[in-house]
Amino acid sequence: MSSAAPFRLGSVALPVYLPSLLFAIGEGAVIPVIPVDAARLGGSLALAGFISALIMVGTLIGDIPSGWIVAKVGERNAMLGSAVAALLGLVLCLVAAVPAVLGVGVLLIGIATASFALARQAFMTTFVPRSYRARALSLLGGMFRAGYFVGPFLAAAVIGLTGSTRAVFGIHAVACVVVAIVLLVLPDPSAVLAERRSALLTDTQAIRVAEAGGTEREGLFRTIARHRSVLARMGLAAALIGGLRSSRQVILPLAGVALGLQESGIALVVGIAGAVDLALFFTSGQIMDRFGRLWSALPSMIGLGLGHLALAVVVLVGAAGSPTAVAWFVAVAIGMSLANGVGSGILMTFGADLAPRHDPAPFLGAYRFTGDAGNAAAPLALSALTAVFSLSAAAVVIGAAGLVGAGLIARWVPRFIPRAARA
Template identity: 55%
Template structure:
């Protein structure tokens, strides 16, 4: 509607979607690093403890596609509320867990709730934010998520220092989830703030989900592969950098400092990424980001045995953070652009599944290549994959989202004819 844009403000988005997201991600960021430690305290081996720590991501991947049907049926705001409450139940299971198996069940449910909450906030901004502000809103959402994961571990460290036990950190997540729920309940309905969403039907079940997947199978296979590689590059960067520091003999404190500064560079660029996408087009953020991530990992592969390998590590770490920051919000923005306006949630669930699957598979691939060969080869393979992903994005973003279009087509799964 023409009156949607005047009603919009970044402040209203912050209250309705970003503040609950910040609270939820702070709580999640507080517990995720400590899940392996809690599992080990319950008698799990180091290998099993690591596996349990990965169950949040596994639960998120499993929950991505069905979360689309859930959000389409009950609405974004209600879905976020129930996801936050489900997280509380899951964390209480973790607190009461007598063994590692029960802890794993609770952690897996946290992942399922994360999928629903993440999809709901993504669909919320897709439905209510005018397209001229969309990339900035979604890149800010990505920045808020990163901020929560930055603050959460520091908060958990303070709680452990005060209480002397790791399990007390689970209460941080409970408090954050309840606070997010309170914010969502106390705020007015989004329709009264932004105006009605763009033509959503009243219900959408499994039939609507599968119909959406069939109608959009082309873009999900093509650009979905590209976005899966974006997720893979981001996860690879987070895994390889600390492993690389260990392999070249950098101490733990120095490693934490370098990665922390790199994380600050990454975080500082989230709004710049949104401005680039809104003013110049999505490709101007996506392509430099993937080229940077791919080339950075490829360069890193050849620096391991150089005399100045520590200096190279620092330089590449900062370069990778710059590349990642420039692409902040790109996966969510592309998904929002491509989703059918009448019912975006089912498509967004499948879209997020592609990105999260890449994020889940990449660390396993890095571990496997490192085990049978070297970490340098793993970095090189990841770099080549990143450059391949850049090629996919360069080919298919202009095809499915032509720069001259004022807004995405109602059914963007059919590319423009080209011969």
């Protein structure tokens, strides 16, 4: 039997991927209604936007300590704790009578999301061999993307049935309860794969594993200090990747407004683009495992950078309501989604390649913080540049940053993730 056999995920795929899909569906449902509920509670548009951003702020706050938590209690316990923490946040959202209470609930959901996502990535890093790691992680990323795609449609259905936006928080609450049940009822994949691996080890290999397992854990801050070079360089690349992705989600609706499209038309274009993005998540993993990480990361960053530049031209020269301008807008939106889809799972794969395999969680927490920082910073930068200059100018700056990021990836990936490590 091949040494890789105990690591195949087929028999544990359900407990590995189902909790992530359920959690993402719940979160994808509540994200669109957070600003609506904040405004219903009397918050201004600015306050509603701030409360919406707290879910990302919570994720940033939770990224680094979640690495310590996962290392201490294990992946399944961390996911169970995250589901309970998210449930507490949702209860606050459901009973909130003032925007401040809603904001605390949203912040808690974001913190829980950080620990939940990192726990599953740490499992993948520990157990999945490099030869098909990217496919496994791309599939994990696809579960989150599928959840964020399905969630808003489910929210719309619930609102249509109940006439209440607040009822949508119940979707995520139910999802968290089901996640906890799934985690408790189905076998722990970490335990299953560890047992299989131990059963196939020779005596010498078992001694080496035991020695590695007995190695003292470095802890959060020592891990960050030891890996500060790779975190600084690859972390910057991760921040730029995250920034380009989150900017795409914001700039497409803004460009649609600038071109005079109706809300329904913008939603249709964004929905089609999201479907294109979702359809490519496993293809990305195939590319990375067969040809190397650069063949996914570079086309994705270059495509997103050029897409922002093309969008700047469309907005700058396109007349509002012009069929030609709208056609170009649709083409650019789909092109950017293709670029984003080709890079599906790249951040998690980079993190898994770079993290120490015996104790990945502290490193992954710090690494995920950099990507999430880019996710949070890019929309703010886009808004500021648009306010000071114009939407086209903002698109040019962010597009140029994407091309710079592609250059950094081309420079640093071969250094920190050599070809031999990708085989």
